[in-house]
Amino acid sequence: MARPGQRRTGARRPAPRNQRARRPGDVIALLAGTAREVEAAAQRGRVTPAVRTKFHAVALLLRDERARLRAEANGAEQLKRLDGIAQILATTAVRDTELMALLAEDAVVSDATRSLKREMLRTVGIEPAPEEAPPPPPVATTPERRVVPQSVVTRQLANPFLAPDFDAYAQRPATRSRRLTSWELISPLLNSFERAGSGDSACMALPAPWELRRTSGKELMAHQARLVAAAADGHRTFLLADEPGLGKTAQALLAAEAADAYPLLVVVPNVVKINWAREAGLWTPHRPATVVQGDGDNIDGFADIVVINYEVLDRHVGWLGNFGFRGMVVDEAHFIKNKTSQRSQHVLQIADRIRSRNPRPLLMALTGTPLINDIDDFRAIWQFLGWIDDSKPLGDLMNALEDTGLTPADPGFYAAARQCVIDQGIVRRRKVDVAADIPGRRVADLPVELDGPAGRSIRAAEKDLARRMVEQYERARTSDGIDPELVRRIAKAELKDAAKTTGENVFSMMRRIGQAKSGLAADYAVQLARSAGKVVFFAKHVDVMDAAEALFEKQGVRFASIRGDQTPRARQKNIDAFVDDPDVAIAVCSLTAAGVGLNLQVASNIVLAELSWTDAEQTQAIDRSHRIGQTEPVTAWRIIAAQTIDARIAELIDSKAGLAARALDGSDEEVVPSADVQLEALVALLTDALT
Structure with missing residues (x-):
């Protein structure tokens, strides 16, 4: 030592x-x-x-x-x-x-x-080398990246006369503040909804429908036409809280038409952005719609309807506030319930700018779930609609409260105050309330855009598949023009050799599309579950089910998983959990393993995240909920990847549904030949490529 x-x-x-x-x-x-x-x-x-x-x-x-x-x-x-x-x-x-x-x-x-x-x-024990001092930041800095699309600049230069209509301000009713000036009223207004009885109506009085058939040729259901009639009569603010499946999108578009609220801004979740443009083309085809993607480089600055998703709102909030919109629709409005969030602040900022230029704009908040956590979720929506500000009721609502002659100290105040708020424009109908208006079973297509690398990769793979078949066709062709028989032979050969092909084939393409859609489909299922109760989520592939369940878990949504590899006991345990436990909101089901032999009629909403190859398989899945004992109309939401082979296959499935109707039900509907959907999809892909 x-x-x-x-x-x-x-x-x-x-x-x-x-x-x-x-x-x-x-x-x-x-x-x-x-x-x-x-x-x-x-x-x-x-x-x-x-x-x-x-x-x-x-x-x-x-x-x-x-x-x-x-x-x-x-x-x-x-x-x-x-x-x-x-x-x-x-x-x-x-x-x-x-x-x-x-x-x-x-x-x-x-x-x-x-x-x-x-x-x-x-x-890790490494002393970094000294760095040069970074250059000083520019004097004028902004906390957020803002863009102004060139087409918007062009519109503004072409029409510089977008000044506020100051003459219309004389029409705005002044607040007649009297006895309620010194009272704190926001909390009593919110509490008035907590005190309401379970049978109390939460829908404003609506006029009788005066027109069902539109100039587009489509026909409104009676409950939809009543809201449009209210807009035509001059009502300008709506909290449209109908259950999913009752056509809130069509009501909003046609209310804007009735109120002449163009240009119209529509703020939506990403998953329904393409569907809004599609619905606008169906209901208001004379009103051009444009969708803002990313920085908006490709938008039409002269469109009547501008659709933008919450995720990119921050970079566009500047020009949106000065665009001259006369109407604004916020879809899935519960997304703005947190007033401290950036998306809520941007929505409220744009709405304030619209009101500053137009005293009576059309403002619509659409949501099947106006309340998620507690009654306080109403605040941001009411503020967007201009009913309140941070501290007090405004305008028409304050006048209505004054007209009751009551104060929060009076016993009858809360019921009267709740009705005053409802009369500002709360519209709530359930499926069971309007069951006579809607079919007992329907399939609603929801097209989605596959953005980012996954979408680009899928579209590139589809082009490679088409190019491979075109090369085979060119080697075998013997004449000019398109030979339908040769096209079909090439498609059959491609389908036969799909398992041997080293590149993409129709089966791998559909699997990749399902994977790319999984997040969007799962997100929509969560929205449905929060809006309308239990939802059945169908997918073909295990990895799509896994991705959906991971998203449900991340968002705190309880689910039951029903798969083909489960033991009978485990399968029944999951079925019972979905049917009997009110907190289990979603059943994640294999399209092949859970498409038969199940009774899931506790749900009236179904999400088909992936397409089947046959209409029969799709129908079997829907019939898990649409069966004897179901008390509500059933809606199957089919998630379709726009501008891909997914959309072609959806059309082919629908065309083959006519064959079943004719064979089994004696329908006189004209049907296409009974051909394999996979083959017909390849025929269509090759024909388009040759054309």
């Missing part, structure tokens, strides 16, 4: 941190662990500024480490590990456009990112 004061012979004093040997393995392990943390946060939908900072720091360190290892002779194995981390970053970035932007070489590096990068290096 060494004596006191004597240096121990084999011991070394730790080297200073900046003199320690560089350990690339430690750096790579740190990068891998941090990348996994970011990936997990993105999968949970929690991509906060801190997560983005961490993502960017990992990307920068990975770039530096890759450059260093490429200069070394023995760095091949480490480079493979870095490639794996890069793959994690790339797949994570697909979930968030801001993360994708951080992978660019010229992405701006924030002070927080620089600091975190240096701290991560120090964690």
